[in-house]
Structure formats: structure tokens, C-alpha cells
Amino acid sequence: MGMSAEDEQGASPREEEWPEVEKAEKLARGAALKWASGVFYRPENLEGLGHYRSRETQRNSSIQSRLKSTVQSYLEGVSAGLEQLRSAVQEVQSVCQELGAARWALLDCADRFQDLQQMRALMAEHVQLASVVQVLPQLFSVQEVFSHTLQLLRGQHLLEAHAEIMMMEHLRDDILSQLHLRGLSSAQATVLSYFSGLQELNESLAKQLWGIVASSLQLVREDPVLFVTAVRIIEREEKIDDTLLLDATFLPPGRPKGWRQKFYHVLQETITGTRFHTPRLDAEGPGLSRHLEALQRDIVSELRVVKDLMVQCVPAHYNILSLCAATYHQALASHLQDILREDLDKQALFHLLKWVLHVYHSSEMMGHPDLLPEVDVSSLGPLISPELVDQTERRYVVKLKASVLEWMQRTLKTEFEEWFWEKEPETDHQGFFQSDLPIHVIEMLNSNIEVTSSITDSLQQKVYNMALEELEAFLGRLREALVQRGKEHQQDRTIPKHYVPYLLAMLNNVLALSSSVPTLHPNSSCREVPASLRAALDRTQKKACQLLLEELLLDLQPLCVELASRKWLSGAQLVNNMCEVIDKYTKDFSRVKKPLFKLLLTECELLVANQYLRALMQKKMVCKGKEERRQFCDRLLQDATQLRELFCSLGLDRSQQNLEVVFAVRELLCLKDTALLSLEVLGFVTKYPDVSDEHISTLLDLRGDVSKELRHLVLEMMAQHPQALPESYQPIFSTILVPAPELPFCLRKGKCA
Missing domain, CATH: 1.10.357.70 (Exocyst complex component Sec6, C-terminal domain)
Known part of the structure; x- marks a missing residue:
């Protein structure tokens, strides 16, 4: 069905204002049409049309009643809200009127405020002058206090002098703080100039304090009061530093003093300077050994003083014993590195290695019963690094090798000098020719190997390897000497007189060396002789046999x-x-x-x-x-x-x-x-x-x-x-x-x- 023009004109504003209403109505009509077509699809269902009509009429009446009730309650709430808004508008208008009146009243009082500003400035000046008047007696006595404090310092009345210094510093810092707060930084230079004597007093006090700290090991035994006084002054200054550092607004000049750290530094410098800044050492073994013994004796003695006496004179948080032990350890490590830069002989290197690796940690030094358990240097690391230990061991082996070489050359020379004696070589209890050569050589090598067992297994192995190398080289020189003696003998067979017996003795010597070489190995379960050394022994044996057979051949040839x-x-x-x-x-x-x-x-x-x-x-x-x-x-x-x-x-x-x-x-x-x-x-x-x-x-x-x-x-x-x-x-x-x-x-x- 179409709508009339009036209806369209009447509906347009409503639809423009409430488009959802039309959409809802269309949905409702569509739903109703769908329901009715479903219910009255069959003719027999038309008999219940009256029943459906009455039921729907009741339902519509109920819905309209609820809608009217809802709309009524909504309209009542809107009415109450409008009434409250009307009341609020009236109150706002009243407040605006009162504020306007107050504004005009304040404008009338502006001139009177200018008079009050002048009064405020006069009041601030009065307060400042009153403060100055209060401290004037102290300010006038500053120079007198400086002189008195200086006399106290000269008389070593340190606590009284420090109290005076703290009072003067407090007065100065208070004045400087006031100037800082008022932005009068230009006046600070005048104040600092007036209190310039404080710098001299602080320096004089510090000089005495650090002199006391430098003599602390002696003072705690003779006069601990002076040392305790110095520590008390240092702790006072630390508290002042902490208090000022908490207030970040103003830090006076010269703060923080950090005297506790300076105490540690001076004590460490004293330990390092008195014991380890020594003149050039004797690079030979006895000299270094005496120096290390003196270090051992002095360090143990001083650490005992620290543990028994100095610990009681300082606060527990100083941890003074651990500090001193670490200082000795580090200074000693640096000192030993300086010593190792010298051209030390083998005995000195041996003493140093033994001292570092064994004596230092033993009960004779840092493990002394009087120092345990407080002193524990095992946590401080080794005195010298493993790399430096290995390098020192190699240096020792090089020095020892040169000594062994020189000794073997002398021994070989002496051995062949005996060939020209008028008597035959010595014999053992079985009548076999022999000399002391193998005994001397093996004993010398074995003693050098065994003595290194007191150092490290690595050093002993290095010396063992060196000993075998030198023994092999010695056998080579021995063969060369045998060849030379053989040539000389062939030129004059009367020289030496007992050529054959000495060759036979040399054969027995080589056999003795061959049987004794396994005993040189530090590990008794591993005594295999290196192939090169076995070959050298065999070559030496064959060379002596060859010379003997050549001698036999010389006598057989005229017959052959x-x-x-x-x-x-x-x-x-x-x-x-x-x-x-x-x-x-x-x-x-x-x-x-x-x-x-x-x-x-x-x-x-x-x-x-x-x-x-x-x-x-x-x-x-x-x-x-x-x-x-x-x-x-x-x-x-x-x-x-x-x-x-x-x-x-x-x-x-x-x-x-x-x-x-x-x-x-x-x-x-x-x-x-x-x-x-x-x-x-x-x-x-x-x-x-x-x-x-x-x-x-x-x-x-x-x-x-x-x-x-x-x-x-x-x-x-x-x-x-x-x-x-x-x-x-x-x-x-x-x-x-x-x-x-x-x-x-x-x-x-x-x-x-």
C-alpha cells in the first residue's frame, strides 16, 4: 500500500531523527508475517484464530503497560536532573559575584603589599646580622685558635688539635653553606682567604698522622696510644665525609678527605718500601738465600705483630690482618719478579724455586701456627705464575746443563790422563778392570735429579731429560777421545804403556753406565732407556771393541x-x-x-x-x-x-x-x-x-x-x-x-x- 504525501512529509522528520524505529518496525512486521504464515498454513488452524487474537492482544497490552511505566520513570529522573542543574547555575552565579568582589578588594591592597616587601627585606637582613653577631666572637678568635691548634700539633696533642680543626671547619663550612644558599658565591673567596690557615693545619696534622701510620708496626709494640689516636682521628674524618656526601646540596672545599683510604695506602707503601725496595742483589745462590731467609723471618715477625697487637688498635671493619697479608703477598710477588730479571746462577734459581713453591706456604712462613687461621694466602693466587715457574725451571736446567757439561769435560780429561800412568787401571773385587768414571758420572747426574724432587715433578723430569742428553753427548765425546787415543797409539805403540787394559776398563765402564742409566729415572716403575742413548752406549762399546781388535790385528798381521x-x-x-x-x-x-x-x-x-x-x-x-x-x-x-x-x-x-x-x-x-x-x-x-x-x-x-x-x-x-x-x-x-x-x-x- 502506498502512503499519501502528507504521510510522507510527516514521516520524513521522524525517520531522519529516529532511523532505528523504522528498521525495528519493518523487522517486527516481517517476523509477524513469517509467524502467521507458519501458524495458519493449513486451513484447520484458522479455527484457533480467535484464540491467537486474544492472546496477542493481552500480550500487547502488557508490553504497552511496561513501556508506559518505563517512560514515566525516565521522565521523572530527567525532571529531577533539570531541577538540580537549575540550582547549580544559581550557585555558580553567586560564586562568580563573590570572586569579582574579592578581586576588586585585592586590587585595592596592592600598594600595601609593596610596603610589606620592604619589611620582609629588612627582616632577612636583621636575621643575617643577628647570625653574624652570634658568631662574631668565634670569627674574631679564629687566628688565635689557629695558633693554639698549631701548638697542640707540635706537642702531639692530636685529639685536642683535631677537635679545634673540626670546630673551625664547621664554622667555615656553615658560613660557606649560607652564602651558597643565598647565591652569594662572590663572597666565598673572602671567607676561604680568612680561613686559609686551616689548610696548613690540615697538612700538618696529616703529616703527623701518616708518619704515625708509617711507624705503626713499631708503635703498636712501644706506644699504641699514639697509633690509636691517629686511627680515631681518621675515623672522625670518615664520619664527616659520609655525612657531607649524604647532603648533595653543598660540599665544602677539601671534602671528602678520604683519610681511611690514605691510611691503607700509607701502610701498604710502608710495607713495600721497607722490605722490598732493596739494592741490587747478589745473583749467586748464597746471597739470594740469605735475602730470602731475612724476608721470611721479617714477614712472619711483622704479621705476628699485626695479628697480636695492631688488630686490637683499629676497628674490625679495617680487616687489617688480611690487608697486611695481601700487601706482603703482592709486594713479594713483584719483588720476586724483579729478582728473576737478574742473571741468577743455578743455585740461586734453585733456592728461589724451592722458597716460592714450598717454604712460602709452609709452617715456617705463611702457614706458621701463630698466623693461622686468620692468614690464608692460598686465596691470593701464586707468588709467581705457572708460566714464570716453567720459565725459571728452564733457566735452571740451562744453567745446570752448562755446569754438568763443564764437569763432564773435566772428568773426561782426568780419565784419559790416567791412561799415561805407569800402573794398570784399578780392578774390582772380581779382578775386572775399571775406573771411577761411571760411578762419578751416575752419582753426579743422580744427585742433580734427586735434589729437584723437592721442587716439582716437572723440574725433576726436565733435569732427567737434560741428564740423558748430556750423558749421550758425553758418550759422543768419549768416542772421539777413544779414536784420538787410538790414532796416537798406532803412531807409537809404547804410549800409553797400558793401552789395552785401559780400553778394557773403558768397556767395563760403558757396561756399568748402561746398567746404571735406568736408575736415574725418578719413577722406579718407568725405567726405559731412550733409544738414542742406547745407541750411543752401543756405539761407544763397539768403538772400544774395535780399538781392541785393531790392536790384536796389528800383532796378527805380520803372521797373517x-x-x-x-x-x-x-x-x-x-x-x-x-x-x-x-x-x-x-x-x-x-x-x-x-x-x-x-x-x-x-x-x-x-x-x-x-x-x-x-x-x-x-x-x-x-x-x-x-x-x-x-x-x-x-x-x-x-x-x-x-x-x-x-x-x-x-x-x-x-x-x-x-x-x-x-x-x-x-x-x-x-x-x-x-x-x-x-x-x-x-x-x-x-x-x-x-x-x-x-x-x-x-x-x-x-x-x-x-x-x-x-x-x-x-x-x-x-x-x-x-x-x-x-x-x-x-x-x-x-x-x-x-x-x-x-x-x-x-x-x-x-x-x-
């Missing part, structure tokens, strides 16, 4: 030159002479200990076998027939048998002898059927794989009955059956050179024709 010659073929005298020489030397060899004797005997037998083979390889004669070859073989058999029996009698088993090669050579030479020669040579080569073609060729030449074809056949057979050297094989032929044959078509020492 005649071996395998026609003169040798004629009789047994040559081998008898060889046995006499060998027997003589082996009797000397018996003066060395068993393992060495066995070694010398083995080397001696190898030398004899080698020289015998060398003589055969010289090819001084060639058998001219069967008879001569038989004689040659018989001579070989007799010589080899006699030499073998000699060495057997000396204790060398046949299985250990190299002379068996002479028997093998004899078998090769005495073979009657040359057709079997190839087989015989093959067996020989198998037994002695280091034999060469030249050696076999020379032996075949000795027979005198081997044709070129047979020689070629034998050598070809050797080439077809090369032999490898077993690991345990003792080379024999490889050390023997075969002389090159002379060329028949060249002239001697001249040009070819």
Missing part, C-alpha cells in the same frame, strides 16, 4: 802375511805363534765382565777367520800337483783344528765359530774328483751365500788343476743358482776383497810397448 805361502806350508810354527798372540789377548779380555768377554771372544774369532780367508784370497801360491795340494789341505786342517780348539777352550762353542769356513774351503780344495767340483761348489755357496764368483775363482786357482772349461761350468752353475742372504746370516766373504789380476802386456809403472 805369511799364511798360504810356501813358508807356511813347511811347518806349524806360524799358527802356533798366532795362537800365542790370541791367547795373550784373550787373557787380557778375561779382565772384562762376562757379556763383554763373550763379545770380544766372538769378534776375535771372526777376525782370525776373516784374516785367514784374506790370506787365502791373496793367492800367494798355487798347488803344482796332487802332493802339494795334499800338503796344502793338511796344513789348512791342522791350522783350523788348532785355532778351533783354542777358541773352544776359551769358551766359544764350535757352532758359534766362523772358522768352520776354513774347513769348508779345505773340503773344496782337497776334492780329488774334479767332476764333482760343481756339486761341491754348489753346497759351498748354499752354506755361504755371500761368496762371490771372484772368491770361488780364486779358490779354484789355488787347486792348480781346474781347466778353463770347468771353471766356466762352475761359474755358470753359480749364476743359475743365486742365493739370498738369510736375516741371521753373519757375512764372511762380503768383507774380503779379491785382488784384481795384473795385465801381462803392460810394463810396470810405464807406458805400454
Whole structure:
């Protein structure tokens, strides 16, 4: 249905004013239409239309009643509010009228306020003048008080003098504070100038106080009252400082004085200056040792004074004993670093390390029963750092190494000087040659290692390593000296007279050193000798053995030159002479200990076998027939048998002898059927794989009955059956050179024709 123009004009203002009403009405109509269409969808439901109409009518009446009631109560509240607003407006108008009246009254009194301002200024001036009048007697007596205070200070009446100074400072500071509050900073200079004497008094008092503090360790024993007085004055000043610092508005000149910190500083400077600012120290051990003993004695004594006496003279919060202990500790640490900058000898370094690492913390010093438990320097850290300890240990080892080197050089020189004595070397209870060399060397090294056990394990290990290095170097110098003595002896075999006995003594000495080296290790469960040192010992032993064998060789060579010659073929005298020489030397060899004797005997037998083979390889004669070859073989058999029996009698088993090669050579030479020669040579080569073609060729030449074809056949057979050297094989032929044959078509020492 449409609306009329009047309705639209009447509805427009309402809709513009209350747009929600129209929206609510549309929603209500839509909801009602939806409900009615749902209820009266079926025709049979139209019978209850009257019932629904009456029920909805009642509901609308109820809702309208409640709306009227709500609107009525709302309108009553609005009416009451409007009435209160009307009353408030009236009251505000009344107040505005009264304020206006008061404003006009105040404007009328403005002139009278100017008169009161002048009165206020006069009142402030009166108050200031009254204050000045009150302090005038004190101000007029300032100079007199200064003089009196100065006399008190000169008479060491410190408490009375300090009381006067505090009074004057209080008066000055009060005046300065008043000036500061009134902004009269320009007048402060005048006040400070008037009270300038206070500076001199403070300086004089402070000088006496710090002199007392510097002598505190002596005063607490002789006159503790003076020291206590100084502490009381310092504490007074600390309280004044604390009070002024709490009031941040004004801080007088010279404040805070900080005299308590100055007390600590002076006490620390006194401790440091009196004990540790010493002149240049003696860098040698005894001098440093005496200095450290004096430090130990004085520090313990002074700390006992602090604990027993000074602690009672100062407040507990000073913690004076801990302060002094820390000061001594730090000053001592710095002092020791200064000492370590000097070029200290090994004894001084040793004393310093022992003192720092053991004495300092022991019951003889900082762990003294009289200082415990209050003194605990373990919390202050080490006197010297671990790095400096390690550096000092290394310096000690370097110094000790130089000393050990010098000692060993002197010992070695003395040892070889004894070689030229007219008597044989000393013997032990078993008759073995020996000298004091190994005993002196081991004892010296062992004493240096053991003494460091009282310092640290690291130092002991460093010294042990150094000792092994020096022992190895000593063995090298010993070998060089042996070589030099050997060269000198070969030039004149009469010097020294007892050359062989001293060589034998040296062998025993090396054996003694070898058995004693494990005892040097500081850890008894770990006594392995380093490989380089074992090698040095072995080289020294071999060098002495070599010199002994060279001496034997010099006596054997004149006899060996005649071996395998026609003169040798004629009789047994040559081998008898060889046995006499060998027997003589082996009797000397018996003066060395068993393992060495066995070694010398083995080397001696190898030398004899080698020289015998060398003589055969010289090819001084060639058998001219069967008879001569038989004689040659018989001579070989007799010589080899006699030499073998000699060495057997000396204790060398046949299985250990190299002379068996002479028997093998004899078998090769005495073979009657040359057709079997190839087989015989093959067996020989198998037994002695280091034999060469030249050696076999020379032996075949000795027979005198081997044709070129047979020689070629034998050598070809050797080439077809090369032999490898077993690991345990003792080379024999490889050390023997075969002389090159002379060329028949060249002239001697001249040009070819």
C-alpha cells in the first residue's frame, strides 16, 4: 500500500531523527508475517484464530503497560536532573559575584603589599646580622685558635688539635653553606682567604698522622696510644665525609678527605718500601738465600705483630690482618719478579724455586701456627705464575746443563790422563778392570735429579731429560777421545804403556753406565732407556771393541802375511805363534765382565777367520800337483783344528765359530774328483751365500788343476743358482776383497810397448 504525501512529509522528520524505529518496525512486521504464515498454513488452524487474537492482544497490552511505566520513570529522573542543574547555575552565579568582589578588594591592597616587601627585606637582613653577631666572637678568635691548634700539633696533642680543626671547619663550612644558599658565591673567596690557615693545619696534622701510620708496626709494640689516636682521628674524618656526601646540596672545599683510604695506602707503601725496595742483589745462590731467609723471618715477625697487637688498635671493619697479608703477598710477588730479571746462577734459581713453591706456604712462613687461621694466602693466587715457574725451571736446567757439561769435560780429561800412568787401571773385587768414571758420572747426574724432587715433578723430569742428553753427548765425546787415543797409539805403540787394559776398563765402564742409566729415572716403575742413548752406549762399546781388535790385528798381521805361502806350508810354527798372540789377548779380555768377554771372544774369532780367508784370497801360491795340494789341505786342517780348539777352550762353542769356513774351503780344495767340483761348489755357496764368483775363482786357482772349461761350468752353475742372504746370516766373504789380476802386456809403472 502506498502512503499519501502528507504521510510522507510527516514521516520524513521522524525517520531522519529516529532511523532505528523504522528498521525495528519493518523487522517486527516481517517476523509477524513469517509467524502467521507458519501458524495458519493449513486451513484447520484458522479455527484457533480467535484464540491467537486474544492472546496477542493481552500480550500487547502488557508490553504497552511496561513501556508506559518505563517512560514515566525516565521522565521523572530527567525532571529531577533539570531541577538540580537549575540550582547549580544559581550557585555558580553567586560564586562568580563573590570572586569579582574579592578581586576588586585585592586590587585595592596592592600598594600595601609593596610596603610589606620592604619589611620582609629588612627582616632577612636583621636575621643575617643577628647570625653574624652570634658568631662574631668565634670569627674574631679564629687566628688565635689557629695558633693554639698549631701548638697542640707540635706537642702531639692530636685529639685536642683535631677537635679545634673540626670546630673551625664547621664554622667555615656553615658560613660557606649560607652564602651558597643565598647565591652569594662572590663572597666565598673572602671567607676561604680568612680561613686559609686551616689548610696548613690540615697538612700538618696529616703529616703527623701518616708518619704515625708509617711507624705503626713499631708503635703498636712501644706506644699504641699514639697509633690509636691517629686511627680515631681518621675515623672522625670518615664520619664527616659520609655525612657531607649524604647532603648533595653543598660540599665544602677539601671534602671528602678520604683519610681511611690514605691510611691503607700509607701502610701498604710502608710495607713495600721497607722490605722490598732493596739494592741490587747478589745473583749467586748464597746471597739470594740469605735475602730470602731475612724476608721470611721479617714477614712472619711483622704479621705476628699485626695479628697480636695492631688488630686490637683499629676497628674490625679495617680487616687489617688480611690487608697486611695481601700487601706482603703482592709486594713479594713483584719483588720476586724483579729478582728473576737478574742473571741468577743455578743455585740461586734453585733456592728461589724451592722458597716460592714450598717454604712460602709452609709452617715456617705463611702457614706458621701463630698466623693461622686468620692468614690464608692460598686465596691470593701464586707468588709467581705457572708460566714464570716453567720459565725459571728452564733457566735452571740451562744453567745446570752448562755446569754438568763443564764437569763432564773435566772428568773426561782426568780419565784419559790416567791412561799415561805407569800402573794398570784399578780392578774390582772380581779382578775386572775399571775406573771411577761411571760411578762419578751416575752419582753426579743422580744427585742433580734427586735434589729437584723437592721442587716439582716437572723440574725433576726436565733435569732427567737434560741428564740423558748430556750423558749421550758425553758418550759422543768419549768416542772421539777413544779414536784420538787410538790414532796416537798406532803412531807409537809404547804410549800409553797400558793401552789395552785401559780400553778394557773403558768397556767395563760403558757396561756399568748402561746398567746404571735406568736408575736415574725418578719413577722406579718407568725405567726405559731412550733409544738414542742406547745407541750411543752401543756405539761407544763397539768403538772400544774395535780399538781392541785393531790392536790384536796389528800383532796378527805380520803372521797373517805369511799364511798360504810356501813358508807356511813347511811347518806349524806360524799358527802356533798366532795362537800365542790370541791367547795373550784373550787373557787380557778375561779382565772384562762376562757379556763383554763373550763379545770380544766372538769378534776375535771372526777376525782370525776373516784374516785367514784374506790370506787365502791373496793367492800367494798355487798347488803344482796332487802332493802339494795334499800338503796344502793338511796344513789348512791342522791350522783350523788348532785355532778351533783354542777358541773352544776359551769358551766359544764350535757352532758359534766362523772358522768352520776354513774347513769348508779345505773340503773344496782337497776334492780329488774334479767332476764333482760343481756339486761341491754348489753346497759351498748354499752354506755361504755371500761368496762371490771372484772368491770361488780364486779358490779354484789355488787347486792348480781346474781347466778353463770347468771353471766356466762352475761359474755358470753359480749364476743359475743365486742365493739370498738369510736375516741371521753373519757375512764372511762380503768383507774380503779379491785382488784384481795384473795385465801381462803392460810394463810396470810405464807406458805400454
